[in-house]
Amino acid sequence: MEFSFSEEEIAFRQEVEDFVKQELPPDWDDRVIYWPGGYGTSPQMEDEFQDVSKDFMKKLGQKGWHSLAWPEEYGGQNSNMKQAIAGDVISYYRAPGGGVATAISAPTILLAGSEEMKQEYLPKIASGEAGFWLAYSEPNAGSDLASIKTTAIPDGDDLVVNGQKIWSTGAHVTDYAWMMALTDPGAPRHKGASLIIIDNRTPGITIRPIINICGVHSFNEVFFDDVRVPKKNIVGGINRGFYNVMLALQFERLIAPSGTFRRVLEELVDYANENKRDGVVLAKNPRVRRKLAEAAIEIEVFQSFYWQTAWMLDQGQVPELEASSVKLLASELGVILAHTAADLLGPYGLLDKGSKYAPWAGRVALGYLDSISGPIGAGTSEVQKTIIATRGLGLPRG
Amino acid sequence: MDFELIEEQRILQKTAKDFLKKECPKELVRSLDESEDGHSPELWKKMAELGWMGLILPEAYGGSEWSFLDMVILLEEMGYNICPGPFFPTTILGGLTVLKAGNEEQKKEILPRVCSGDMILTLAMSEAEGWVEPISIQTKAEQQGEEFILSGIKLFVPDAHLAHKLLIVARTSDNQDPAQGLTVFLADAGADGMTINRLKSIARDKQCEVVLDGVRLPAGSILGTKDHGWSVITEIMRYAAVARSAEIIGGARAAMDLAFDYAKERTQFGRPIGSFQAMQHYMADMWVEIYGARNLVYQAAWKLSEGLPADMEAAMAKGRAGLVGRKATITAHRIFGAISFTMEHDLHLYTRRALAGDMALGDSDFHHEKVAKCMGL
Numbered sequence: 001m002e003f004s005f006s007e008e009e010i011a012f013r014q015e016v017e018d019f020v021k022q023e024l025p026p027d028w029d030d031r032v033i034y035w036p037g038g039y040g041t042s043p044q045m046e047d048e049f050q051d052v053s054k055d056f057m058k059k060l061g062q063k064g065w066h067s068l069a070w071p072e073e074y075g076g077q078n079s080n081m082k083q084a085i086a087g088d089v090i091s092y093y094r095a096p097g098g099g100v101a102t103a104i105s106a107p108t109i110l111l112a113g114s115e116e117m118k119q120e121y122l123p124k125i126a127s128g129e130a131g132f133w134l135a136y137s138e139p140n141a142g143s144d145l146a147s148i149k150t151t152a153i154p155d156g157d158d159l160v161v162n163g164q165k166i167w168s169t170g171a172h173v174t175d176y177a178w179m180m181a182l183t184d185p186g187a188p189r190h191k192g193a194s195l196i197i198i199d200n201r202t203p204g205i206t207i208r209p210i211i212n213i214c215g216v217h218s219f220n221e222v223f224f225d226d227v228r229v230p231k232k233n234i235v236g237g238i239n240r241g242f243y244n245v246m247l248a249l250q251f252e253r254l255i256a257p258s259g260t261f262r263r264v265l266e267e268l269v270d271y272a273n274e275n276k277r278d279g280v281v282l283a284k285n286p287r288v289r290r291k292l293a294e295a296a297i298e299i300e301v302f303q304s305f306y307w308q309t310a311w312m313l314d315q316g317q318v319p320e321l322e323a324s325s326v327k328l329l330a331s332e333l334g335v336i337l338a339h340t341a342a343d344l345l346g347p348y349g350l351l352d353k354g355s356k357y358a359p360w361a362g363r364v365a366l367g368y369l370d371s372i373s374g375p376i377g378a379g380t381s382e383v384q385k386t387i388i389a390t391r392g393l394g395l396p397r398g
Numbered sequence: 399m400d401f402e403l404i405e406e407q408r409i410l411q412k413t414a415k416d417f418l419k420k421e422c423p424k425e426l427v428r429s430l431d432e433s434e435d436g437h438s439p440e441l442w443k444k445m446a447e448l449g450w451m452g453l454i455l456p457e458a459y460g461g462s463e464w465s466f467l468d469m470v471i472l473l474e475e476m477g478y479n480i481c482p483g484p485f486f487p488t489t490i491l492g493g494l495t496v497l498k499a500g501n502e503e504q505k506k507e508i509l510p511r512v513c514s515g516d517m518i519l520t521l522a523m524s525e526a527e528g529w530v531e532p533i534s535i536q537t538k539a540e541q542q543g544e545e546f547i548l549s550g551i552k553l554f555v556p557d558a559h560l561a562h563k564l565l566i567v568a569r570t571s572d573n574q575d576p577a578q579g580l581t582v583f584l585a586d587a588g589a590d591g592m593t594i595n596r597l598k599s600i601a602r603d604k605q606c607e608v609v610l611d612g613v614r615l616p617a618g619s620i621l622g623t624k625d626h627g628w629s630v631i632t633e634i635m636r637y638a639a640v641a642r643s644a645e646i647i648g649g650a651r652a653a654m655d656l657a658f659d660y661a662k663e664r665t666q667f668g669r670p671i672g673s674f675q676a677m678q679h680y681m682a683d684m685w686v687e688i689y690g691a692r693n694l695v696y697q698a699a700w701k702l703s704e705g706l707p708a709d710m711e712a713a714m715a716k717g718r719a720g721l722v723g724r725k726a727t728i729t730a731h732r733i734f735g736a737i738s739f740t741m742e743h744d745l746h747l748y749t750r751r752a753l754a755g756d757m758a759l760g761d762s763d764f765h766h767e768k769v770a771k772c773m774g775l
Contacts, residue, residue: 001407001467002400003697081399269773289770290763296773297694297714297766304693311399325686382679389678393685395661396673 005085012082016065016089023059024095025052029360033214033353034094035367036260037334037374040212044096044131045170047217053096060090061128066102069251069313070110074122084254084310092259099170099255101125101132105178107251108195112236112244121176121197131174135165135181135198135222143383145180146189146242150224152181152196154231154238159183159196161204161227167377168220171207175200177222180241183234193241197233204228212373214366251313252378253323256330258306261299264337267360268292268344282344291340298336302329321392328384331374338364338371403471410464411471417448418479424744430482431602431747437483437560445481446515451489455497459505460513466637470644470699474692477648480747484518484557490641491556491634492519495565499582499622499630508563508584520561522552522608523631530635530760532628533576537610539568539583546570546583546620548591548613556758558594558606561587566610571625582627584619601754636712639759640698643719646755647695650688650719650726653748657681657730671733680729691715691722710772717765720756727752 005013032049033041043049060066068083070076090097106125109117124130141147150163161181171177177198184192198205204227210219236244269292272283282288305325312319341364342349353362375381389395403411421441430436445451454469455461469489476485493512496505496519511517527534537550548568558564564585571579585592591613597605622630658681661672671677698711727749731738738745756762
């Protein structure tokens, strides 16, 4: 057992840190509203940050820092630990980082894609130039992904896609849909769906914004009317969609804003030390001390699973339980920190971005709202727990 | 980072599992729980033969010089199986303190007998205000020539009734700072003026009241330096908190395993109850909480083994483990339903100990406060 990093890993961390500090705009901290654990305040969604985000993603790509976990033959360094370290540092500075492309599409293409598909998409994902949006959910298919109705019917060399996706986070600022659709609508549940890559520019796609409760345009409704997609865009074999989705799940869960959690806690500790309530420094209030200590322990627990997942992946092990714990704890941590912050800031915690007296660009107020999305998006906490119990521990399904 | 045990550790763990399963069946645990002493000399002898008492003591005193992390692995299994007896107070509260603070004469006198199983030790620290802060230590040790006269009452002393020697924390001088002026003494259990009474704890761990009424101790019985005992205690508490946390986590794992097996087998409404969401969520929460806390325990144990600073890590481990142990056992009862609310069922053996574990060596409030201090609040 060992709970420390190698000299190489420490040097790498420093390299990433120096880079991020240098490349982010100097006023980034005063502008970015990102709250960790939620899905609604990412800087990559907002118009205001589009140019900076895209530019930053490209620069990370130039360093090879989107593909650290990939095999060497595809430009990677075979190291999930290094990817986890990079993610830890990038998230500490609330910088733009990994998303669907790097966390879901790339691992799945690596595991299941054809050589042609790998050559077509991996370089673009590695360079940070291609963004993907997750086209899974539909109005009648959220947690129950198998109930999707969007079809992709084979027709010659193409598939013809008809249907509607919702939530579709970032569809308006990315390039490709990563879609689950029914290539065999008559087949039994789980056996008729395929994973398909669709270029956003394909005729027949309509994107309509949905504004989330933080006031951010992150969500969309996306309509597909007779959209023609080449069959070669199917990932990992026709009608094998669910199987391929499961394959990549463990990698996806390493995208967790580990650094941001620590950053928020540091900011809360500073705030408690520097501010008084009714004549008493907040940091001397026993309830404040207890809550912040609890948050610190919760972060430490989460962090242990984060490193453990990365380590297990590098060992060739399957971190079923550990990776699920990362996602579950990250979502709940976002809530814990948001409520701890709200309690600490009192009425100041209500102040929105742009208001006089608003601490930290209104991050706490918007974060309180955004933290609601954490336990819901990318697999609800309830579903996560069921997966842990059944797939993870082996309890019988209902 | 490395989350795996090495071969020797795996062997230690397996040996411990097999031995404890065979030698500490629940019948023995129950009968010792009911007994006055709570101690089986036969079991104790077998453990000594395995080298467990001297696991982390130097070879010079008959030990095998394994690391603290190795001891934590062993203690986790003791918690999982419930190993009755004074192992923890003897090896950690007593043995480790003598090792760290004793002079050569004291170490030579005591440690080889700890290794051979011939000496049982404990530490008498807490007093009426409970807890583990120096301000609550009022027991006086008045110097008279070459002797010290101890007066006061110690409470919640584990296995004092079995101990051959007690390590006693007493106040040798007054000081504005209550952490100054404390001294650790080594006293024979039968000393004149010392009365030991067992308290009746629902955990069936034999916690004792130790009344000191003019107990005379020679200057040579001081462990470490007069008036500087608290720094010794602070150091030992770090190890003890982590070691105890390992026992707690072992017990929590056992409760979880019991509940898991039951959830798979018990049927109601025509299906295993483990197929119901509420049960699944309980189990998932349990796993995440237990194994999360376990990671913290091993992280702290590793740091202590490496001689690295571990104040925060040790406090996080104990603060968290105590709560996790309680929650896991209580939740397991919810999964079992009424059947585990009987003496006949094994779960309560763990439930009782989980509460004792949380309260020992500082409760979660105490350790969260330590964390807060370490965070710079």
